[in-house]
Amino acid sequence: MATKTKRQKLKSRAAAKKPARKVVKLASAKKPAKKANGNGLPKPSNKPFGQAGLALQGVRILDFTHVQSGPTCTQLLAYMGADVIKVERPGAGDITRGQLRDVPGADSLYFTMLNGSKRSITIDSKHPKGMDILNRLIKTCDILVENFAPGALDRMGLTWEYIHKLNPRMIVASVKGFGPGPYEDCKVYENVAQCAGGAASTTGFREGPPLVTSAQIGDSGTGLHLALGIVSALYQRIRTGRGQRVLCAMQDGVLNLTRVKLRDQQRLAHGPLTEYSQFGEGVPFGVAVPRAGNDSGGGQPGWIVKCRGWESDPDAYLYFITQAPVWNEICDVIGEPGWKTDPDFATPKARLPRLKQIFARIEQFTMTMTKFEAMDLFNKHDVPCGPILSMKEIAEEQSLRATGTVVEVDHPTRGKYLTVGNPVKLSDSPADVRRSPLLGEHTEEILSKVLGYNGAQIAEIKASGAITAPDKSKAAA
Ligand code: CAO
Secondary structure, three states, X not given: OOOOOHHHHHHHHHHHHOOOOHHHHHHHOOOOOOOOOOOOOOOOOOOOOOOOOOOOOOOEEEEEOOOOHHHHHHHHHHHOOOEEEEEEOOOOOOHHXXXXXXXXXXXXXXXXXXXXXXXXXXXXXXXXXXXXXXXHHHHHOOEEEEOOXXXXXXXXXXXXXXXXXXXXXXXXXXXXXXXXXXXXXXXXXXHHHHHHOOOHHHOOOOOOXXXXXXXXXXXXXXXXXXXXXHHHHHHHHHHHOOOOEEEEEHXXXXXXXXXXXXXXXXXXXXXXXXXXXXXXXXXXXXXXXOOOOOOOXXXXXXXXXEOOOOOOOOXXXXXXXXXXXXXXXXXXXXXXXXXXXXXXXXXXXXHHHHHHHHHHHHHHHHOOOOHHHHHHHHHHOOOOEEEOOXXXXXXXXXXXXXXXXXXXXXXXXXXXXXXXXXXXXXOOEOOOOOOOOOOOOOHHHHHXXXXXXXXXXXXXXXXXXXXXXXXXXXXXX
């Protein structure tokens, strides 16, 4: 993976020749930035880039999320610098703390990898004193994020009207399985969303059943959409001074990510989908977009081909794209120079009915080398291709560690673990990736430092049972 393409080499050469950018000048400037210019806008900071605070510094989030979709969203906002206060049920917490446990007694990786950089407070929202604390939190936070089953937040008494009255600036963001309509009251998990959003019917091989993908497009995908909605609402609040509701339905989020297949559905009305290998195989199309195996979803045909070692290594494969502008180079490398001028192969249109034959020939060639050797070779000729990386290879890939996309953090009860850092890189806001909190780890800190309760009041709240797990021995007596 380390070799550079021709284009990358040209780019880095050009970059080396470029004079230092103004950024450097700013970084060394000594005068502090003036508060505002004539338009009332802040003057550009003269602090070095990366030292002017984090992007969402000063934003406080009341995080009522659980499982995966909501936590993905709030974790990302925490990486961007928001103070995320995760509210959990006393004694139990987010159900994922105990799910798929690998280390006895320690929070699972399911939980720790979705709740980094947050603080945890335990509150029983159904206890009157618990509701008092929540009221205070609503007054002091900017955003409430939740992904309870439909109606659960209302049943707690936290309707939009109630929250908006208490804090008109509060943004209330929710993930639900479906938007308004026949299924709006349904509980939804990842794979249900993948099926309802059109991903499953268009994934897999034509001869096989619908397939779900391991990429969590329903949960994490919807969490990402929600994060965009939240920052947009924050931006609008600067003008309007008021919060709003942000809703992301998982079905909608999945459909947004599967939009190329809705594109193809409409194209079907005008004839067969010629870039699907089904076309070349002479199999007629039905009324709906079929599953297309490993066909490329774009205009440049692609397929997965075997590499050396495929018999024993399940990931010894390469994704290969026969991009039209580099067709001649491909022909030369695989030893088919005649295809450059042969009318059956010379043009993209002529190649479409012969994709199976073309990829079989490419595979014959790639099977003589490892996926990394093939990647290196074709990259030198600017052919878009990529090795099928196993999770083991990704976990060990040093370049992903160097960029902070894979981060190792230390945890008091489970020790070191890998997590996915911030995939979005901001040049003036380094990602703040820290371990997940223990259940209720910050309860007292938040009660005293954020909400202003004094020692006696905290003791009273503790005794009331609003922030502690019910005493099982008393309950049994
Ligand atoms: N104190 C007291 N009660 C609390 C509490 C707290 N701190 N936190 C949660 N609860 C209660 C809620 O009030 C709710 O109680 P009621 O049903 O009596 O009103 C209950 O705990 C949990 O609600 P839930 O229905 O959301 O949880 P569930 O495990 O039954 O369902 C899920 C889980 C994910 C299917 C459902 O939340 C859902 O459909 N969410 C929306 C879609 C979504 O995000 N799905 C993705 C999940 S990740 O795969």
